Amino acid sequence: MAPYPVLRGLYELDKTIGCGGFAKVKLATHILTGEKVAIKIMEKRSLGENLHRVRVELDALQSLSHRHISQLYQVLETESHFFLVVEYCSGGELFDHIVEKNRLSEKEARAAFRQILSAVAYLHSLGFVHRDLKPENVLLDKDLNMKLIDFGLCAKPSGGLTGFLYTSCGSPTYAAPELVLGKKYLGHEVDVWSMGVLLYALLCGFLPFDDDKIDTLYKKILEGKYEEPAWLTAESRRLIRSMLQTDPKKRVRVDELLSHPWVMRGFREPIPLNNSCNMKEHDSQCVNILARHKNITPEEMWELLSKWKYDYNTATYFLMLNRKRRGLPVRIF
Numbered sequence: 001m002a003p004y005p006v007l008r009g010l011y012e013l014d015k016t017i018g019c020g021g022f023a024k025v026k027l028a029t030h031i032l033t034g035e036k037v038a039i040k041i042m043e044k045r046s047l048g049e050n051l052h053r054v055r056v057e058l059d060a061l062q063s064l065s066h067r068h069i070s071q072l073y074q075v076l077e078t079e080s081h082f083f084l085v086v087e088y089c090s091g092g093e094l095f096d097h098i099v100e101k102n103r104l105s106e107k108e109a110r111a112a113f114r115q116i117l118s119a120v121a122y123l124h125s126l127g128f129v130h131r132d133l134k135p136e137n138v139l140l141d142k143d144l145n146m147k148l149i150d151f152g153l154c155a156k157p158s159g160g161l162t163g164f165l166y167t168s169c170g171s172p173t174y175a176a177p178e179l180v181l182g183k184k185y186l187g188h189e190v191d192v193w194s195m196g197v198l199l200y201a202l203l204c205g206f207l208p209f210d211d212d213k214i215d216t217l218y219k220k221i222l223e224g225k226y227e228e229p230a231w232l233t234a235e236s237r238r239l240i241r242s243m244l245q246t247d248p249k250k251r252v253r254v255d256e257l258l259s260h261p262w263v264m265r266g267f268r269e270p271i272p273l274n275n276s277c278n279m280k281e282h283d284s285q286c287v288n289i290l291a292r293h294k295n296i297t298p299e300e301m302w303e304l305l306s307k308w309k310y311d312y313n314t315a316t317y318f319l320m321l322n323r324k325r326r327g328l329p330v331r332i333f
């Protein structure tokens with residue numbers, strides 16, 4: 001196992017669970033709590049111009065805490081590497097989950113879609129846009145809850161949600177027409193398009209726009225024509241059509257989706273916008289246990305913790321809080 005001295009005594013590294021772009025993600029154990037985490041390791045030398053994407057992802061992750069977004073626990077930086085310690089998702093990729101089930105029923109697709117929509121609405125409410133929503137970036141935890149990951153392309157448009165973005169990015173298969181055209185675009189509208197592609201994949205088991213040749217794929221996306229399999233209900237077709245609108249002005253908005261009849265079917269409440277699970281709250285049981293471990297008073301411990309430096313204290317506290325919220329005994333070794 002490649003030794004990373006900075007992690008010694010804090011995390012026990014296990015196998016590599018995935019590689020992507022300029023990062024390697026390894027499974028690890030947080031020693032003090034015994035909880036599993038994922039560590040995204042990036043070598044600065046090989047980042048090149050992606051270095052700013054790391055900063056972007058860090059800024060985003062440090063302001064996000066939502067039950068359907070992979071939680072950031074700790075950030076470590078050495079002269080050669082960045083380490084992002086994040087919530088481990090043992091259920092793998094949503095994509096693999098869809099493939100093995102062939103496709104999801106409308107009920108299963110709705111449950112998954114509501115969780116993704118809740119995370120995206122929360123993201124937008126804080127002025128962020130993800131811009132790379134695709135099945136590979138939606139993972140599942142052990143209870144098959146959705147977890148959004150990879151905020152390397154997310155952006156915080158300068159003019160808030162009315163500010164325009166220009167960088168064309170993300171994967172073409174899920175890219176909205178205005179992105180493909182390289183036109184200026186409003187980030188949150190491209191996220192709606194990508195969620196439309198995601199919903200289509202959940203309900204159909206294959207993608208609405210797909211082609212080996214990139215320019216044929218672009219043509220299909222710009223035409224916005226896709227197959228509607230016989231098993232899609234009229235209501236599902238209407239919803240998908242409203243999301244896969246090639247004209248971003250005519251595309252359904254996130255706030256409309258939150259109370260959309262299809263999204264609401266079988267549920268009494270619209271999706272709460274701030275379905276964030278605030279991790280930065282004071283939990284005296286966790287503070288006391290951690291204070292005792294460090295041999296300082298709970299007040300001194302909270303003084304340290306409430307700076308939210310995303311250091312080992314932050315990681316330990318968040319992981320203890322996680323255990324408590326899952327009804328597990330809060331303990332540290």
Ligand SMILES: CN(C)C[C@H]1CC[C@H](N2C(=O)N(C)Cc3cnc4ccc(-c5cc(Cl)c(O)c(Cl)c5)nc4c32)CC1
Binds near residue numbers: 038
């Ligand atoms: C294809 N991508 C560009 C990278 C790929 C790397 C492995 C990763 N993964 C997997 O692919 N499993 C199947 C296992 C797995 C389990 N837990 C994970 C928890 C978090 C993350 C994660 C990954 C990235 Cl790149 C992030 O920015 C954040 Cl915030 C979080 N990845 C995880 C992960 C999925 C993405």
